[in-house]
Amino acid sequence: METGKRRLFFGIGLESQAVELVSAWLLHSVNTSRPFTAPYNLHLTLAFYGMVTDDDAQALIEYATKLNVTPFSLSFEETAYWQHSGIFYLKPNSPPTALSALAEPLRDYGEKLNIYTNPYPFSPHITLCRGAKKQPEVVNPIMPLVIPVNRFYLYHSHRNENGLIYEPIKTFLLS
Helix, strand or coil: CCCCEEEEEEEEECCHHHHHHHHHHHHHHEECCCCECCHHHCEEEEEEEEEEEHHHHHHHHHHHHHCCCCCEEEEEEEEEEECCCCEEEEEECCCCHHHHHHHHHHHHHHHHCCCCCCCCCCCCCEEEECCCCCCCEECCCCCCEEEEECEEEEEEEEEECCEEEEEEEEEEECC
8 A cells, every 4th residue: 555545435334223233133134154244344335435645535525524415314124235246235215315415426526536436326335245146145124224314424444453444534414
């Protein structure tokens, strides 16, 4: 890794109660040979950037501070699976327009800065496991989960002795 560069993305974190609910449900209701996403890493990605210089990170922070999106809620009760990447995930029911109003400008600004161009359209989800060669078996569906969204974070993705860590480095309140 080059000095002055970090792997960054914007995302919506889950409150501890939601993390506990999802983790317990996965443990008791989903069968797969792949490890589940670590509870402390559960989130919904808004905009991924990859390796970002300190200057570009500062520009992203300044831009995100100016966004004006009202708080909203996301409801989850359905899982899905992307076979090409082996990602098993929770997807929100009828995502509100406020979610796109938050994600799309962040994604577009990353492109404007020539940081990252995402090859896929925004598809909101919470990754539950990666690299699954076949779709995990859901024994019992998850109870409907409602996540209030009144903030989002800039995350630093890195590895330490515990493995992959998504560390919030800046918090942004919705207005």
